[in-house]
Amino acid sequence: MKLLKVLAWIFAPYIMIFIFWRKMGKIARISGAVWAFFALLIAISASNTEEVKPDLAKTDTVKQTTAKESVPEVDSKTVTVIDEEAVKKEAEKKKLEEENKAKADKAKAATAKAEAEKANIKSKANQTKVLEFEKSIYALEETMTPVMEAYKESMDGLGKGTVDIYTAYEATENARKAAKYLQNKFYGLSIPEGLPKEVEKLLSGTTSDMGTAYYSKVKAFDAVLKFLDEQKPSYMSKFKEEIDMSDSFVMSGVSKIIEAKTAVGLDIVESK
Known part of the structure; x- marks a missing residue:
């Protein structure tokens, strides 16, 4: 019984002081009140620490979620469309270059032929x-x-x-x-x-x-x-x-x- 009473004064002095307040002397009342006050502060502080930890975890989760939401997801179909469009444009450009080259070669051949005919006539x-x-x-x-x-x-x-x-x-x-x-x-x-x-x-x-x-x-x-x-x-x-x-x-x-x-x-x- 004495061990339980000691443990109660250590871990719950603010309860024990109300129970034994009338039986305690003046010095005991002051000491008990001081210890009860500090014990209460310690208990409140521990409670706040436990409450903050979940909040921090929640905050991290929110931050991670926000970070994920801030990065736009790229649709693979969109990328494929862009690549195909670029390939199409490149193919059209190459085709145009080949057509222009063919025209230039044809014109050059025609000029050479005309010059050859002119030289032959001369x-x-x-x-x-x-x-x-x-x-x-x-x-x-x-x-x-x-x-x-x-x-x-x-x-x-x-x-x-x-x-x-x-x-x-x-x-x-x-x-x-x-x-x-x-x-x-x-x-x-x-x-x-x-x-x-x-x-x-x-x-x-x-x-x-x-x-x-x-x-x-x-x-x-x-x-x-x-x-x-x-x-x-x-x-x-x-x-x-x-x-x-x-x-x-x-x-x-x-x-x-x-x-x-x-x-x-x-x-x-x-x-x-």
Whole structure:
């Protein structure tokens, strides 16, 4: 009983003091009242601590809930839609780029084709000009053919005694005049315009060579006329020298025409 009474005064003094208040002395009343007051404070404090702990836990829960609510949840369907939209836009962009590239390539090909056709037309025009020039050279030479044939016949007849010296002299004089005429014609022959510079140079060289060739022919016929006048064999040697010189210049002129034809893309065999 005494142990229970002691425990009651320790843990519940504010109850025991009311029960034994009248039996207690003055000092005991004061001591008991003080202890009862402190015990009551301790009890209240313990009660408040227990009440605060659940509140703190509740507060943490509320905070965690609020934090969770503040982060918006992303719907997987929404993400998929956004990705598909981006892929679609990228595909459209790539398709547009490919279409633009195809258009650019087509335009480039068309331009290249037009330029090739233009170059081909120009090449054909150049070929025609060179061929026409070549024909004009041969046409001039052909005018000399009947005169040269008459000259050769008269000289052969003179050697055989079937033609007199006067006829041979006349034929030689006619050949000289024809050669002089062609000399001037070749030197004055115009070069077709619009040709490449290298081709113009070749054709110009042809006119110069052909003009020089007929200049040598003129000198050759001069030597024959002197031979007929003076009957000196040395004049016939001069004739042969000048004829050989003339032939070399003719070959040089023809060679330049061939080079010009090759330069403009003509097949030498087919264009003959």
